[in-house]
Amino acid sequence: MAIPTDRSSLTNRTRIIFASLVGTTIEFFDFYIYATAAVSVFPLLFFPRGDAGAALLASMATFGVAFVARPIGSILFGHFGDRLGRKATLIGSLLLMGIATFLIGLLPTYQQIGLFAPVLLTILRFCQGLGLGGEWSGAALLAAENAEPGKRARAAMWPQLGAPIGFILANGFFLLLTLGFQYDSTSATHQDDFLVWGWRIPFLLSIVMVALGLYVRVKLHETPIFAKAVERGEKLRLPLLHVMRNNGYELLIGTFIMLATYGLFYLMTTWILSYAIGSTELGFLGIGYRDFLVLQLISVLFFAAFIPLSGQLADRYGRRNFLRTVTAAIMLFGLTFGHFLAAENLGTGAQANTGLLLLFLSLGMTLMGLSFGPMSAILPELFPTNTRYTGSGISYNLSSILGAALTPFVATWLAREYGPGSVGLYLAGLGVLTFIALTLCKESTHTDLDAMTSDIVTTGIESSSP
Known part of the structure; x- marks a missing residue:
């Protein structure tokens, strides 16, 4: 497996950054269009x-199916990634997500095929996860790793x-x-063009x-840290x-580190x-869908x-101290829900x-950015190279069940x-659990990812691994 030379490392790193950004943008785009449709x-x-309330809860349940699938996906793709x-x-992960999303756009509705409609929707949502x-x-x-x-x-x-x-x-x-279909969620009917096909x-x-994401990713080099681990014979048969x-x-620590971040985000978006x-008859606010979406x-x-x-702040002050400060702010933010949203x-x-309402949303999203940004550093830093894909993925996605x-x-x-x-108190409770996990976590800012190995790693480990 080729390792990029010093001369090409900068170009490769730029390509890696672009590929990771484009790929996750596509994946989250697919994920969020479902989240939006699950509500509206x-x-x-x-x-x-x-009962409109029961239908909303049922739709939320299918939304949650993807989070059950995500840890399974992290195990499956983590195995091959390591x-x-x-x-x-x-x-492979991009193809699965993309095909499932495309097929959702082709599904017949309940009025056309009855209960098979929500069943097929749930299956494709599982594939998205x-x-x-x-x-x-x-x-x-x-x-x-670059x-x-x-x-x-x-x-x-x-x-x-x-x-x-x-x-x-x-x-x-x-x-x-x-806007184009002049769709108003407060007076929607099944005959609206937006609901029929838009x-x-x-x-x-x-x-x-x-297709764009695949084009970018096909041109990638493997990460040098993984390539070196392979050369040292550190691959495992069953990561x-x-x-x-x-x-x-x-x-366990990684799962709870992500908990408050997940809870905050899905309160600020889906809920x-x-x-x-x-x-308003159900106790909600009755704001027009389009008006709220702008906010x-x-x-x-x-x-x-x-x-x-x-x-930048997580590199300067350390993952643990920075994230504990942000988590404490999330807990305090949870205590304001009653004031903002009553x-x-x-x-x-x-x-x-x-x-x-815009002030409330902006505060929540500011805290979300501060909390979410360092997670792609701190979770991988918990695991050695030959199980890093599996370990970080499982922690991230197990947390999605509990927090999202x-x-x-x-x-x-x-x-x-x-x-x-009461919803804000729920968020504050998630924050307490995350704060405890961060307190129990070792600082990992200066961890050398290439030097991280399991205690039992030896040359030729693949032949002797479980």
Whole structure:
């Protein structure tokens, strides 16, 4: 396996950064168009007519299926990423995600095929989760394992930028469609052109972005750190068993390090969308979908802007101290939900205080950028090279079940039963768990990824591994 020479290393590193950013942007674009549709489209088209609240909860449940699939995807793609390399595995994850997203755009609705519609939707959502489960850790390793000394968090933040960029593209696309189709979520009918066929456009056109991502990734070199590990004979036959036996503590710590970040993001995107545009009869705010989407897109700019800053701060002050400070701020932010989102303070429908809502969204997205940026550095730093793809991927995606899959569903129920203040307390609770994990985690800023090996790594380990 070729290792880039010094003369070509800068060019290769630039290509790696671009490929990781483009790839995660595509993956998150695919993921977010589903998230948006799960709130605004799927409850109307893929579930039996009846209680609107029950249909929304059912749609949220299919949204959560992908988070169950993501740890499975991290195991599957992590196995090949630690055995075959980062490049080939990332191509496979991108293909799976892209094909599943394209097929969602072709699905018949409940009115056309009955219960088969939500079943097929759930299966394809599961495939989306498998693909994204293998995408993140590979993209993070491409950037981190090519980073210059002392600048790993700054280099590894590039794939993290794919999340806000993908979100902006996905939701901006939906915003343009609702404008073009003159779609009003507060008075929607099944005969609206947007619900008949317009919502399918971003799912179908995503295949063009996938083709671009494949073109970029085919031209990649393998990371030099992985190439050196292969030359030293450190590949494992079964990376999963190895990481479970030797890095269980790191898996647990990594899972809870990501917890508050996941919870915050899916409250600020998926749940808040359902709460904001939901009917006032159900206890929600009744704001028009298009009006709210504009506010959300503005707030996501703060998410994107603070990711590069977080990489610099995490390199300067250390992962643990920086992330504990941000997590404490997330906990305090959770305590403000009752003030910001209570209907008596914010108002409902056309009388809603959009300035107050924008301030709330922007604060949450600022904290999200500061928290999310260093994750592609700190999680890979917990694991040796021959299990790094598997270990970091499992931690990242197990956390998605606890912090993301459950969050929109639980928050929807809490808001209906106890008001938005209870949702903020839920976020603060997630923050407490993350703060504890960060306190128990060793500082890893100056860890040499190439020198990291398991205690039992020896020459020729593949022949003797479990």
